[in-house]
Amino acid sequence: MIFNLLIGFGLIILLILLRITYKTARLYLIYKNKYGNQVKILFYPILGLAYFMQNSLKLHDDGYQFLKQIVKENPKVKAIIILSGFMDIFIANDNEWIKYLSQDQKQFYKDDAFFGYDSLHGEGMPFCDYNRWKKQRLFLNSSFHFDSLKQRVPILKDEINNFCSFLKPSDGFVKINCYNQLKLITSEFFTRTFFGRPFKDVKCKNGKNISLEICDICSDGYTLRISSLYFIIKAAIFGCAKASHILQSQAEKKIMNRIRDLYSIVEGVVDEKISEMSKMKDLIQYQPTNFSELYVKEYLLQQKNIQNYKKEDIISKVELVQQYLTFFFAGTDTTAQLTSMCLYEISKNPSIKEKIFSELKQCGKNYEQLESSDLQKLPYLDAIIRECNRLYSVVAFLFPRRTDTNYQRGDLYIDKDLLATNRLIQYADEKEFFNESEKFIPERFLNQKNVQQLSPYDMIPFSSGERICIGQNMAIMEAKFLILYILTHFEIAEVPNYKLRMSQFMINQPVDLEIIQIKRI
Ligand code: HEM
Numbered sequence: 280m281i282f283n284l285l286i287g288f289g290l291i292i293l294l295i296l297l298r299i300t301y302k303t304a305r306l307y308l309i310y311k312n313k314y315g316n317q318v319k320i321l322f323y324p325i326l327g328l329a330y331f332m333q334n335s336l337k338l339h340d341d342g343y344q345f346l347k348q349i350v351k352e353n354p355k356v357k358a359i360i361i362l363s364g365f366m367d368i369f370i371a372n373d374n375e376w377i378k379y380l381s382q383d384q385k386q387f388y389k390d391d392a393f394f395g396y397d398s399l400h401g402e403g404m405p406f407c408d409y410n411r412w413k414k415q416r417l418f419l420n421s422s423f424h425f426d427s428l429k430q431r432v433p434i435l436k437d438e439i440n441n442f443c444s445f446l447k448p449s450d451g452f453v454k455i456n457c458y459n460q461l462k463l464i465t466s467e468f469f470t471r472t473f474f475g476r477p478f479k480d481v482k483c484k485n486g487k488n489i490s491l492e493i494c495d496i497c498s499d500g501y502t503l504r505i506s507s508l509y510f511i512i513k514a515a516i517f518g519c520a521k522a523s524h525i526l527q528s529q530a531e532k533k534i535m536n537r538i539r540d541l542y543s544i545v546e547g548v549v550d551e552k553i554s555e556m557s558k559m560k561d562l563i564q565y566q567p568t569n570f571s572e573l574y575v576k577e578y579l580l581q582q583k584n585i586q587n588y589k590k591e592d593i594i595s596k597v598e599l600v601q602q603y604l605t606f607f608f609a610g611t612d613t614t615a616q617l618t619s620m621c622l623y624e625i626s627k628n629p630s631i632k633e634k635i636f637s638e639l640k641q642c643g644k645n646y647e648q649l650e651s652s653d654l655q656k657l658p659y660l661d662a663i664i665r666e667c668n669r670l671y672s673v674v675a676f677l678f679p680r681r682t683d684t685n686y687q688r689g690d691l692y693i694d695k696d697l698l699a700t701n702r703l704i705q706y707a708d709e710k711e712f713f714n715e716s717e718k719f720i721p722e723r724f725l726n727q728k729n730v731q732q733l734s735p736y737d738m739i740p741f742s743s744g745e746r747i748c749i750g751q752n753m754a755i756m757e758a759k760f761l762i763l764y765i766l767t768h769f770e771i772a773e774v775p776n777y778k779l780r781m782s783q784f785m786i787n788q789p790v791d792l793e794i795i796q797i798k799r800i
Pocket residue numbers: 404405416469605606609610611613614617673674676677678679703740741742745746747748749750751753754
């Protein structure tokens with residue numbers, strides 16, 4: 280019996296090794312023959328990208344430094360291909376190739392992100408199939424227009440007032456997990472304006488605040504996806520979504536239970552809204568006041584005449600819940616991270632604060648009087664945000680995409696065995712714009728001669744083309760109000776001996792999150 284088991288186990292290992300060898304050799308030969316040194320090919324069995332990122336973190340305190348270095352040393356490199364035999368990734372670096380991929384989204388789909396992603400976001404905007412996505416995007420776009428955002432400023436300011444409300448002037452300087460403090464604000468702003476209700480008192484079974492928990496689940500699911508050998512092998516056989524639900528390890532079961540808990544909380548909120556709106560006498564005439572009402576109104580109107588709709592147009596309750604969960608995550612983590620990095624840079628260089636204040640003075644308003652239209656009059660603050668997006672790219676790459684048939688456009692070929700993605704920030708520092716590219720220099724965005732050198736695909740922190748981030752204006756508006764509020768109400772200072780180490784945890788963020796000290800004025 281034991282002998283048979285050992286033979287069986289040995290055969291599985293052999294099959295795995297054969298698969299790795301065959302797939303890797305095939306892709307290596309195709310790309311070397313086609314492109315020679317124009318593509319850089321890296322290989323590490325099974326772990327692939329995760330190995331290079333972990334190594335890079337150890338050596339350079341930055342999980343992406345290895346990629347930055349490849350491009351700096353060879354600025355003409357058109358793509359970096361990371362092979363593992365299981366999760367083989369093609370990262371486009373050439374601007375023309377990035378353009379092709381941005382324009383041809385219809386040919387690609389996403390079926391791989393992190394453990395359990397399908398249970399949280401499968402029917403949500405980033406992952407649903409192309410035709411459904413198109414309808415969702417059209418339906419939701421207006422909620423993110425500048426005019427719609429403008430009306431939400433009073434709620435944003437109201438929420439921002441809660442930033443570190445536990446701190447008193449007498450506490451002096453205190454080290455804070457700036458990222459978590461900001462997430463509480465960004466998520467609450469989002470939920471109040473989009474769901475029409477606060478969430479801050481809603482707790483998960485493990486006692487965590489719901490918005491912190493959703494970010495933690497995505498992050499834990501991502502770490503498991505890229506570093507658990509067991510899950511990597513399972514995902515290679517069944518695909519990431521299916522693998523999340525079968526033959527679960529203890530660690531996987533724990534994450535899945537947290538996902539179920541979160542889902543059922545949000546489902547309860549959706550049910551409440553459905554029940555409230557279904558009692559409305561004149562639903563057709565009712566003007567929704569937020570994103571959630573807009574969605575639920577459409578859902579209820581469809582339900583009344585369900586026979587008149589094509590199956591693919593029908594909004595299901597799962598879509599409603601997963602769309603909530605999608606925006607809950609997308610609207611929270613990213614913006615908090617961008618703002619944290621801006622505060623980190625400001626803490627290192629107090630003259631930045633003075634420059635921001637002098638710009639604010641020229642604008643003729645203080646923080647309390649500031650409206651969203653005034654933000655356009657603050658180009659230096661804008662340059663700080665752009666420079667942080669460049670230096671710390673919150674999202675370093677798009678979610679990897681798959682294609683069912685080999686993709687060819689111009690001289691770009693993507694084999695169907697590869698997952699394809701774009702880099703979002705240019706790492707090559709040939710252009711004068713990128714002088715001293717490792718340094719934080721917001722002024723580079725104020726020099727028009729320099730900015731004109733940029734191609735439209737050198738800096739796309741919010742992606743580009745039809746799948747560009749729907750929340751980009753919202754994120755920038757939030758970051759600006761947050762920074763101005765914090766600088767007006769707090770002193771910020773560096774954490775002594777703090778060493779910044781950046782790594783990928785679903786988003787690109789510092790390993791040690793207590794990145795600044797603050798003191799209430
Ligand atoms: C600094 C903040 C942010 C950054 C850097 C960022 C970045 C991105 C990027 C790069 C994508 C493309 C992902 C892909 O196609 O694989 C994306 C998509 C998306 N983002 Fe953002 N985002 C931010 C804030 C927000 C906010 C505040 C929201 C919503 C409130 C949001 C909602 C979304 C959604 C729904 C998508 C999917 C869009 C689609 O597929 O059509 N994001 N974001």
